[in-house]
Amino acid sequence: MKSKRCVAMLLAGGAGTRLGVLTRDMAKPAVPYGGKYRIIDFTLSNCINSDIDTVGVPTQYRPLELNNYIAGGQPWDLDRNNGGVFILPPYMTGKTGEWFKGTANAIYQNMAFIEEYNPQYVLILSGDHIYTMDYSAMIDYHEKNNADATIAVIEVPWDEASRFGIMNTNEDGSIYEFEEKPPQPKSNKASMGVYVFTWKVLRQYLIDDEANPDSKNDFGMNIIPAMLGDGKRMFAFPFRGYWKDVGTIDSLWESNMDLLEENPKLDLYDKRFRVYARNIGSPPHHIGRLGKVERSLLTEGSHVNGTVIHSVISTNAVVRRDAEVIDSVIMPGAIIDRGAKVYRAIVGVNTYVGPNAVVGSDPTGLAPDQQPPVTVIGSNCYIPAAELIEAGKMVGDDEYPKKED
Amino acid sequence: MTIDALGVIYTGANEYYMQELTQSRSIAALPIYARYRLIDFFLSNFVNSDVHNVGVITQKNYRSIMDHIGGGREWDLNRKRDGLFILPPYGTAGNPGFYNGTVEALCGIRDYLEKSSQKYVIFSDSTVLYKADFRPMIEYHLSKKADITMMYWHADEEEFQSMHNPVVFDVARGGRIKGVAFNPANPEGPRVATGTFVADKSLIIRLCDAALSMGETRFIEGVIAKNLEGLRIYGYRHNGYVAALHSTRNYFKACMDVLDDKVRAELFLNDQMPVYTKVRDEIPTRYVGEGTAVNSSLADGCIIGGNVENSVLFRGVKIGKNAVVKNCIIFQDCEIMDGCVLENVILDKDVIVRNGKTLMGAASYPVVIAKGSVI
Numbered sequence: 001m002k003s004k005r006c007v008a009m010l011l012a013g014g015a016g017t018r019l020g021v022l023t024r025d026m027a028k029p030a031v032p033y034g035g036k037y038r039i040i041d042f043t044l045s046n047c048i049n050s051d052i053d054t055v056g057v058p059t060q061y062r063p064l065e066l067n068n069y070i071a072g073g074q075p076w077d078l079d080r081n082n083g084g085v086f087i088l089p090p091y092m093t094g095k096t097g098e099w100f101k102g103t104a105n106a107i108y109q110n111m112a113f114i115e116e117y118n119p120q121y122v123l124i125l126s127g128d129h130i131y132t133m134d135y136s137a138m139i140d141y142h143e144k145n146n147a148d149a150t151i152a153v154i155e156v157p158w159d160e161a162s163r164f165g166i167m168n169t170n171e172d173g174s175i176y177e178f179e180e181k182p183p184q185p186k187s188n189k190a191s192m193g194v195y196v197f198t199w200k201v202l203r204q205y206l207i208d209d210e211a212n213p214d215s216k217n218d219f220g221m222n223i224i225p226a227m228l229g230d231g232k233r234m235f236a237f238p239f240r241g242y243w244k245d246v247g248t249i250d251s252l253w254e255s256n257m258d259l260l261e262e263n264p265k266l267d268l269y270d271k272r273f274r275v276y277a278r279n280i281g282s283p284p285h286h287i288g289r290l291g292k293v294e295r296s297l298l299t300e301g302s303h304v305n306g307t308v309i310h311s312v313i314s315t316n317a318v319v320r321r322d323a324e325v326i327d328s329v330i331m332p333g334a335i336i337d338r339g340a341k342v343y344r345a346i347v348g349v350n351t352y353v354g355p356n357a358v359v360g361s362d363p364t365g366l367a368p369d370q371q372p373p374v375t376v377i378g379s380n381c382y383i384p385a386a387e388l389i390e391a392g393k394m395v396g397d398d399e400y401p402k403k404e405d
Numbered sequence: 406m407t408i409d410a411l412g413v414i415y416t417g418a419n420e421y422y423m424q425e426l427t428q429s430r431s432i433a434a435l436p437i438y439a440r441y442r443l444i445d446f447f448l449s450n451f452v453n454s455d456v457h458n459v460g461v462i463t464q465k466n467y468r469s470i471m472d473h474i475g476g477g478r479e480w481d482l483n484r485k486r487d488g489l490f491i492l493p494p495y496g497t498a499g500n501p502g503f504y505n506g507t508v509e510a511l512c513g514i515r516d517y518l519e520k521s522s523q524k525y526v527i528f529s530d531s532t533v534l535y536k537a538d539f540r541p542m543i544e545y546h547l548s549k550k551a552d553i554t555m556m557y558w559h560a561d562e563e564e565f566q567s568m569h570n571p572v573v574f575d576v577a578r579g580g581r582i583k584g585v586a587f588n589p590a591n592p593e594g595p596r597v598a599t600g601t602f603v604a605d606k607s608l609i610i611r612l613c614d615a616a617l618s619m620g621e622t623r624f625i626e627g628v629i630a631k632n633l634e635g636l637r638i639y640g641y642r643h644n645g646y647v648a649a650l651h652s653t654r655n656y657f658k659a660c661m662d663v664l665d666d667k668v669r670a671e672l673f674l675n676d677q678m679p680v681y682t683k684v685r686d687e688i689p690t691r692y693v694g695e696g697t698a699v700n701s702s703l704a705d706g707c708i709i710g711g712n713v714e715n716s717v718l719f720r721g722v723k724i725g726k727n728a729v730v731k732n733c734i735i736f737q738d739c740e741i742m743d744g745c746v747l748e749n750v751i752l753d754k755d756v757i758v759r760n761g762k763t764l765m766g767a768a769s770y771p772v773v774i775a776k777g778s779v780i
Contacts, residue, residue, distance in 0.1 A: 262694060269688065274686050285705075289699065292697065294697060295693060296692050
């Protein structure tokens with residue numbers, strides 16, 4: 001087979017427990033974002049926009065939704081004769097087989113897939129970040145430095161640096177130390193979880209790591225420190241632009257709200273760098289005679305006849321008359337019925353909020369530090385009429401199951 | 406029921422009625438309802454009826470049709486077996502490469518018709534928009550042992566008067582068509598042809614050959630009207646929303662109809678009959694600053710900074726601060742800058758209206774601004 005310069009491996013395996021009810025039925029990368037996208041659209045689009053046309057997606061947690069969504073990869077132009085996007089489930093060999101033990105093990109178990117393309121480089125990505133990035137510049141940088149590994153870093157505010165994996169670098173950009181969540185950070189260059197490896201080098205480290213019974217088989221905890229310890233050539237590639245880890249409820253909500261700014265930092269309008277999504281072909285969105293929309297994001301298939309202020313209204317979501325949605329994310333297919341109020345909340349896929357129900361508490365007029373916590377309703381819930389869901393609560397379909405009809 | 410039929414769409418009829426809007430595109434490529442083109446409805450009708458062999462007869466200016474339908478993937482017509490066939494006219498010694506009417510076009514696609522494995526042909530014109538499942542129509546055709554079945558609808562008085570040369574059928578109690586009238590003055594409860602028919606394809610080839618040899622190029626005049634006695638020609642009534650796109654005024658009204666909840670539900674909210682179209686990967690529409698909309702339909706990719714009322718906005722439209730857009734149809738990628746006031750206006754693609762301009766049409770006579778104009 002024709003060999004590839006670079007193969008991308010997109011890690012979509014995690015359970016995403018910090019997203020609670022939102023990841024009960026789907027893997028984190030499949031969680032909807034920004035009205036018409038799923039989180040994974042950003043990394044898949046980055047790949048194709050960076051001329052990387054071979055992407056493996058090791059996945060093991062609730063894969064149905066993700067499998068359905070990615071399918072043949074056509075929406076991202078990843079349906080290729082040589083290459084394309086591949087879902088890589090854990091598999092049995094002979095009589096044994098095992099789940100992916102860690103991020104490094106997920107790659108180890110799929111070495112045969114990578115070898116198929118005999119690549120010079122492997123790009124390791126995670127499927128839970130929102131950003132647009134041209135990886136080809138990073139690969140060029142890796143090549144120019146004759147590096148063994150290159151790690152993309154973003155400068156974070158100093159007071160937040162202790163929440164990240166921090167790269168301490170020399171003047172030439174080479175990394176001399178990696179500190180996971182350091183209490184006293186020496187640098188504010190946080191790892192974005194985007195790695196380029198020279199495949200021959202990584203391959204050996206994966207084999208050695210697998211042979212070590214004490215290893216957690218994790219890139220951040222094991223592979224990177226081992227390579228640093230051996231004095232491998234490792235560089236930090238500086239990224240400037242919007243980047244957000246949406247692994248928590250608050251960050252997912254905030255990142256959606258970031259799209260509502262007059263000039264959002266995440267530029268989705270660049271025609272040469274489109275973010276693609278599987279499009280289900282819904283009609284234009286419609287604002288009814290009683291509808292009112294301010295500072296919001298609406299996408300095709302949605303219908304608003306109530307009041308929507310500073311919110312994201314996703315595909316086929318409905319806000320009926322006299323309903324009020326403020327500072328919220330209404331995910332695809334959710335219905336906010338007459339007179340219901342939804343404040344500072346995330347309402348999951350296909351959830352129904354009954355007439356006059358109240359979700360969260362009204363943030364209007366409160367100072368930024370007085371804002372109520374984000375309220376979450378999971379997917380496929382049925383919230384009965386006039387029900388109150390307190391601010392900060394997280395409820396799912398075990399508590400509010402949909403009635404059989 | 407699976408049906409043994411192929412579909413044919415004739416994209417190039419009567420375009421001169423629409424003036425500016427069809428100057429650079431065939432009528433089937435006319436944008437409609439914020440994110441569609443007319444042909445989306447015809448293609449979707451076929452696909453939703455389980456017809457998976459569809460030929461599209463293109464005429465002059467077919468670049469925009471080709472660009473839109475591509476390989477037919479969005480309609481699930483990119484198939485190994487059957488699928489989508491684009492049938493442009495090709496010039497030979499005796500043929501200038503342009504079809505003068507349906508009869509010539511049907512003769513021109515003889516090879517495609519003969520090579521296809523299906524027995525029946527469902528032919529669709531491009532000037533009347535409707536949503537239909539053709540399976541009941543075929544069943545009707547078979548149950549009547551008809552030779553040709555023509556679709557019609559009951560037009561109302563006002564609608565009828567606004568049409569250009571409508572064809573009206575005289576349908577007997579049993580469904581057989583007894584007479585055909587061309588643009589009659591004041592018919593009662595007119596049964597107007599949609600231009601859609603079902604027939605055995607070999608019969609159609611034979612009839613069109615015969616008509617062409619007599620110099621007839623139009624199907625209803627040359628084939629239907631002349632064979633009412635000798636053939637079993639039946640009328641099949643279509644119930645439901647119909648928009649005859651015979652003029653700019655008709656078009657304007659049809660676009661505004663989509664703001665009506667009932668029409669929108671019929672056209673778009675039936676899960677069994679989705680309307681498929683080309684995907685453009687726009688970002689969702691953003692309302693910024695004081696921007697807002699009421700009683701309007703908007704596609705993705707717009708940035709709304711002003712007031713939009715009773716309007717239909719296509720993809721990627723920008724509305725500036727304090728601009729007012731009322732009763733308007735704004736095509737893809739137009740930009741209306743700060744402080745403009747537009748009422749009863751149709752802006753074709755890529756029009757720019759600079760700061761503070763006012764454009765006013767009348768509801769009965771909308772102003773049409775040609776593609777790419779800068780005002």
